[in-house]
Amino acid sequence: MSKKHKETVQKQFTKTAEAFSTFAVRDTPEILAEKVEFAKPLATDLVLDVACGPGAFALGVAPRVTFVYGVDLTIEMLRRSRAFEAEKQISNAVFACSDAEQLPFPDGTFDLVSCQCSFHHLPKPALVLREIIRVAKPEGRLVLMDPLAPESDPKYELYNRIEKLRDPSHALTLRLTDYLRMFDEEGLELLRQSVRRRARSFHQWMVRAALNSESKRYQETRKLLEDSMTGDRAGFSAQAQGDDIQIVHNEGMFLLRRRQSEST
Ligand SMILES: C[S@@+](CC[C@H](N)C(=O)[O-])C[C@H]1O[C@@H](n2cnc3c(N)ncnc32)[C@H](O)[C@@H]1O
Structure with a gap:
């Protein structure tokens, strides 16, 4: 990630930390519960949530697992994740500043590594996916969730132009076929896959x-x-929709692990 893009991410998410945190942690509990359920966390799991933002997923999964680490580039987001941690009286999570491209953990550390709603901010998604695979145990699971761009080239380009105009820290929303190709190239197999329709207000x-x-x-x-x-x-x-417009993000949810032949 270039220094310039890193600064753009930090600037954007410092500015939006309050509004984004309220949305992710307070306003959408049913979506969060669905995501935690999708990940099938186990009581023995040591979990890492990459680009954790205000900690919605990390804190959602914490009561079901042994311990959770959350890492993010933006200090203002981490400040909120710690405040929500205190508010929810969670004592098995810790949050730290780190770039997803260089995770500060040894190989094979985690049972479950998640990354949600952040891949579209990454200029080098395959590089981050490799880091996620590296820090997962050979038999570990990965959970990746992110909006999916339309498959047709003209729609894909216009979709990403609109996203980038709204948010300068947007890098690129990938298509379902891009994800499936990347998973295959990185030696992953899909355990579960779901595409969820998230209708939302343009204004919000x-x-x-x-x-x-x-x-x-x-x-x-x-x-x-x-x-x-x-x-x-x-x-x-x-x-x-009156003065507003309803838009839809199709969110891809993937539960993955290394292909058996790659991990032995
Ligand atoms: C849209 S927010 C999602 C936050 C959280 N995963 C959630 O779903 O609530 C995107 C987050 O990605 C973080 N981010 C972007 N690029 C990153 C990178 N290279 N390393 C770590 N965090 C990054 C931003 O700081 C921001 O908190």
Whole structure:
């Protein structure tokens, strides 16, 4: 990750820490519960949550496992994860600052390594996936969750343009086929896969990026989205809803492990 992109991520998530944390930890408990269930945590698991943000997944899984580490690049996010940890009276988690491209753990440490809603911020997703595989035990499980971009090239490009206009720390949302190819190239096998439809308010989505309707970036993003609505040219399934617009993110959820032949 270039120094410039790293600074852009830290700047963006320092600005949005409050709004994003409220959304991730307080506003969507049913989605969080679904994700924890999907990961099938075991009581004996030592877990790492990569790019943990305000700690929603780490703290959600903590009561079900032995111990959880959460790492993130943005100090302001880590500050919130520690505050939520205290509020929820969780005592088997610890949060630290680290770049997902260079995880500060020895090979084969964790039973379960998760990364949710962060791959689209990574300029080198395969490099981070390799780090995630490295720190997992040979028989360890990986849980990866992230929005999926549309498969068709023109939709994929417009979808990512809209995302990038909204949030300069956006790198690239991958397609389902990109993920499946990357998993195969990195020697992983799928244990479970699910694609979930997350319908949300455009306005709230912009608020989570620290943009209000007066700002130029808000208006430009809205215009690009509105222009794409006929024929769903960006793949957001956008629909007018009063003054607002409903958009849809299709979230891919993957539970993986090393292919048996690769780990022996
Ligand atoms: C959209 S938030 C998701 C946070 C959390 N996983 C969740 O779902 O609530 C993306 C997070 O990725 C972090 N991030 C982006 N690039 C990173 C990197 N290279 N290493 C560690 N964290 C990173 C950001 O600081 C931010 O907290």
